[in-house]
Amino acid sequence: MTDLLTTPLARDVPAQTGAALSAPVLPVDLRVTDLSKHFGDTPIFQDVSFGLSRGEAVAIVGANGTGKSTLLRCILGLIPADHGQIDVLGTDVGRARNAQLRAMRAQIGLVSQKHNLVPRLSVLSNVVQGLLGRRPGIRHWSQTLAPAPSREAAMTALEKVGLAHLASRRADRLSGGQSQRVAIARALVGQPKILIADEPTASLDPAAGEDVMDLFFRLALQEGVTVVFISHNIEHALRYGDRVLGLADGRMKLDARAHNLSADALRGLYD
């Protein structure tokens, strides 16, 4: 264990507690308080707390099995937490009804480790489906049925990721990097307030991974969205994150400004 990890919660910037955050104080888009999750008798994480200001980019790092992806799924309300509270854009995720959860999720974009595109559908249909949260119903099941403004929005999102020329190609005919770009377009098309990325470069080669991360954060900055991303790549965490959260042994062991951290210190989380 490094010094960093033996120091309890090395929070040089306590999440939204005010003091260390530079003024003006921005609204909090996401707040997690004392969150715990077990699978059966196995504790995944315990007493995790942090907050995210509007426009902030937070990297979550930690070894495999420390519950990073589970934490994101709890935040999205895809699985229930055992204890604690999650507030996302004013919605209490634990107590929200299905319709409230859907309304909350409609303001979030998700990019997964696997791109999770629907393989048999076209690139444009996949991106159009990113609007289903805001515009439910059969007209957004496919680009064929989609109203003109939705098709236009999807084409604009594809243009932003540089793949408008592949709009009619089947998703399973794309390379890994292209697929992840389409996944980013799908996440952005609904103009989300928060972008969540779960190891977006895990299935890509290093060069494609760099491209995807550059694009992802360039667009996130352009759109002014709040970003939470999981990464095993320490360089990425330090380069793209304003803050870094570290999970180890089922607890939050680190919450610090990225510019105050060194790569060596983060590597300690993986010991």
Next chain:
Amino acid sequence: MTDIAPPARYDRPSALAFLGYAAAIVIILWSFAGAGFSIDKVISSPPRFADFLQRALPPNLEPQVLARLGWKMLETLQIALAGAVIGVILSVPVALLAARGLIVGPWINQTVRTILGFIRAVPDIAWALVFVVAVGLGPFAGMLAIAIDTIGFCGRFFADDMEAADKGPAESLSATGARRIDVVACATVPAAMPAFISTALFALEKAVRSSTILGLVGAGGIGIELKVGFDLFDYPTAMTVILMIAVVVIAIEQLSGWARTRIIGEQR
């Protein structure tokens, strides 16, 4: 060379396993007895079979007989195709209700699965008898029998296919706030589509095989010609029917296999 002896070639079964094997053998022998298995009949049957072949061959190839049987075969295929198509289409909503964790809760899943189990448990010929009573003699009864039989088959397998489909795209769409029905339509069904197509083609093959015998109970198709051929000891015509069924069923299986490879093999 090691000093350690190799393990025994065979493990001695436990007493319970031994009793299980013995019970299985007794049940199989009991079944043979119940089925009237007779070595004498097996030995004496080849001459009788040869006698049948002698009387049935050559098959009846008179043009008017071939024309009549051809039309009946066509009717058989129409029954199979119409019944299978209706069955496959109706199977999709039924499967959505039967698939666990998709749209409805476990009680409805289990109820629908039980009903599908009942439909499959009743043989197609019995469904044909029921529909002959309900809608009268003729091909419509056969088509309904094929349709219900297809729902029993495809409803269950479509549901299993959707349960086994990759959950990633569905979770990604759920995370965008999409409704459950939208997620199923946009992610689950497309993911299960290759399996749907494969199952539907098997259902069509099954429907063609079934439809050839539904005529035995008056539900249309070529089966009635087979029955009449045997009843009137017109074995050459009966042989023509048997060969015609074999050729058509094999052709449909080949066609279905080719279509499966073309549609799924390249697109999966």
